[in-house]
Amino acid sequence: MDAFYASVAELDNPELRGKAIAVGGGGDRGVVSAASYEARKFGVKSAMSNVLAKKKCPHLIFVKSDFARYKELSAKIREIFYEYTDLVEPLSLDEAYLDVTENKKGNPSANDIAREIRQRIYDETGLRASAGISINKFIAKVASDINKPNGQKTVHPEEVIKFLEELPVNKFYGVGKVTAAKMYNLGIFVGNDLKKKSLEELVTLFGKSGTHYYNIVRGIHNSAVKPNRIRKSLAAERTFSENISSEIFMIEKLDKIADELERRMLKNDTKGKTITLKIKYSDFTQQTRSKTKTYFMQKKKDFFPVVKELLFQDKLVNSVRLLGISFGNLNTEIKEPVWVQLKFDF
Structure with a gap:
């Protein structure tokens, strides 16, 4: 979907159309969840602090998130998908x-199907979508960003290699700013530069990811579309209106966060063995601390200690400025066999 959260705000509030808007609380403590394309022209983007966003775009309009509405529209969009195939792997509410x-x-x-689905989405929800079409998930994902907003890009089998060789490495899905900067320092700017590196070189430079880079630049990505994605973590967190420096106050905040996490765990019928505490400091540096137990936990009374x-x-x-609690190593990841002792009559 094109700027989904911002587009939903415009859909429900037509007076916002064509304006620079950001989804998220407008207070100085918050961050931008999503930005309209008009706001993006000024450099406003998701995860940016509200203070910086306002500096970049003084006329920026903030609107509150409405996840109930997002889920409602997302469900309608997925219903359209299922009219074409049962092999649908949701990545998020909007993708x-x-x-x-x-x-x-x-x-x-597939090109015609994508065009038809995009038109159906617009006709039935009033929202615009973009699509990428190709031989595997990686290339389709990269292609989906090429003609945004409200467009699509098809990379045919015979075009794959040339497309990847000419693609800037920062456009490769999964290559973030840090990795891209490292590649630039190594003289790797486009896919063809990456392709010149041997598998051994890439593994030495990037560890396990080196094998991934070696394969994808050659168009090799064998991950199937998985209709039932397995949840690997469940979390709850909160950003505070004022910085906290006392552990006593933090315990009070964490107590409420734990209540929310327990509610989510019960709702999803999920249990986990690894508990992680997330701490974001006032200077925006972040720290995580984890501990894994030998048994599954779900209730607050078990994991809060x-x-x-x-x-x-x-x-x-x-x-x-922020505290969060998350569960990993969930019972949804591995279904362990249950051994039952059979009883015999003698």
Whole structure:
């Protein structure tokens, strides 16, 4: 979807159309969740602090998030997807992979299917979408950004290698700013530069990711579209209106965050073995502390003592602006066999 959260705000408030808007609380403590394309022209983007966003775009309009509305529209959009294929892998509320190799419409053209789906989305929700079409998920994902907003890009099989060789490395899905900067220092600017590096060189330079880079620049990405994605973590966090420097106050805040996390764990029927405490300091540096138990936890009474232990595990280096608790190593990842002793009558 194109600037989904911001577009939903414009859909529900037509007077916002064509204006620079940011989704998220407008206070100085908050961050931008999403920005309209008009705001992006000024350099406003998601995860940016509200203070910096306002400096970049003084006329920026802030609107509050409405996740109930996002979920409602996302469900409608997915219903459209399922009219074409059952192989739908949602990545988030506003993005998904579809495998249309064999589709319910019997249409041999993935390009035509994408165009038809985008039109259906607009006709039925009033929202615009973009699409990438190619031979695997990686290339389709990269292609989906090429003609945004409200466009699509098809990379045919015979075009894949040339497309990847000419693609700037910072456009490769999964290559962030830090990795891109490292590649630039190594003289790697486009896919063809990356392709000149041997597998051994890339593994030495980038570890396990080196094998991934070696394959994708050659168009190799064999991950199937997985309709039922397995949740690997569950979290709750909160940003505070004022920085906190006392562990006592932090315990009070964490107590409420733990209540929310327990509610989410119960709602999703999820349990976890690894508990992680996330601490973001006033200077925006971040720290995580984790502990793994031998048994699954779900209830606050079981995991909150671990949270307190993690808080006092080490001294705080600054005042704190955000705290979060997350569960990993969930029971959704591995379904362990249950052994039952059979009883026999003798």
